[in-house]
Amino acid sequence: xxxxxxxxxxLSVDRIMLRVLYxxxxxxxxxxxxxxxxxxxxxxLAVTAALATEALMLKLRDRPLRPFLSDYSALLTGVLIAxxxxxLAPWWLPVVGTAFAIAVAKHLYGGLGSNPFNPAMIGYAxxxxxxxxxxxxxxxxxxxxxxxxxxxxxxxxxxxxxLPAGMQLDALTMxxxxxxxxxxxxxxxxxxxxxxxxxxGRLAGKGSEMVAAGFALGGIYLxxxxxxxxxxxxxxxxxxxxxxxxxxxxxxxxxxxPLFHWFSGAAMIGAFFILTDPITSPTTAKGRILFGMGAGxxxxxxxxxxGFPDGVAFATILMNMCVPLIDAWTQPKVFGKKGSKR
Numbered sequence: 001x002x003x004x005x006x007x008x009x010x011l012s013v014d015r016i017m018l019r020v021l022y023x024x025x026x027x028x029x030x031x032x033x034x035x036x037x038x039x040x041x042x043x044x045l046a047v048t049a050a051l052a053t054e055a056l057m058l059k060l061r062d063r064p065l066r067p068f069l070s071d072y073s074a075l076l077t078g079v080l081i082a083x084x085x086x087x088l089a090p091w092w093l094p095v096v097g098t099a100f101a102i103a104v105a106k107h108l109y110g111g112l113g114s115n116p117f118n119p120a121m122i123g124y125a126x127x128x129x130x131x132x133x134x135x136x137x138x139x140x141x142x143x144x145x146x147x148x149x150x151x152x153x154x155x156x157x158x159x160x161x162x163l164p165a166g167m168q169l170d171a172l173t174m175x176x177x178x179x180x181x182x183x184x185x186x187x188x189x190x191x192x193x194x195x196x197x198x199x200x201g202r203l204a205g206k207g208s209e210m211v212a213a214g215f216a217l218g219g220i221y222l223x224x225x226x227x228x229x230x231x232x233x234x235x236x237x238x239x240x241x242x243x244x245x246x247x248x249x250x251x252x253x254x255x256x257x258p259l260f261h262w263f264s265g266a267a268m269i270g271a272f273f274i275l276t277d278p279i280t281s282p283t284t285a286k287g288r289i290l291f292g293m294g295a296g297x298x299x300x301x302x303x304x305x306x307g308f309p310d311g312v313a314f315a316t317i318l319m320n321m322c323v324p325l326i327d328a329w330t331q332p333k334v335f336g337k338k339g340s341k342r
Contacts, residue, residue: 219272
């Protein structure tokens, strides 16, 4: 019979990061299944840039290489950036975005534990603002009957921007479901008519809805393993669901239903893998709920009224700014001291 004390072993940074990487695998596997292996090339480029930039910055800061390179934090940043950009993007796009994320958003603030902003989302924001054209060429699902590239042809295009003779980029790529929705709404179409377009499936975009489900599955594993707190994904997805549901009930012709928002864009990967970053999110339970609700609100507002099709990255960065204030407001009272806070 077991007896007390029951002491659990605290997970180290590298073990936590490694489990988060494992949790991304279902979404990545479905990404490859529906859109082809180009995403693996982007991941390889981003991870290489992340580790190289991490090593360079550690050397410049006179810090030991091995402890920081082996904690998997830079590797995770590279993977998240690769999953946020088009897989057929030119080779320098994931390299530039990842290098900026590691060098500027992470190390110029003091390295892991000191950065106020999520490095992956800073890298994505720099890319979408600086290179909007390159960030719009998303691959079509392989079952839509469009032309397809072999892995060798994909590698050739990524590194040379050259397609095989007679093949056009428009036959391989498409706008994202969120971008298509926003564009067609401005052209006067209704949501129901737009969702009849061939790029859409039952819930959201063909293929992309299954990729989102894969990330949700990985997120559930992280919740069960207690790697991430439940308040952040629940508050974010709940707020996004409630807002989109209310607007859809009021005007279904111009506002997509809640499940469309859940399974489109970066909602699922944002809820479980981005907002839950322990460095850039609040430390209190109440603060996490406020943080998630704020991110859900901003994501919906940007999607519905903003200039960008998705709002998860910008919502995350804006809420990162609010973390010190949220932590200050939500600190519990010190036991025995009336009206005081920690």
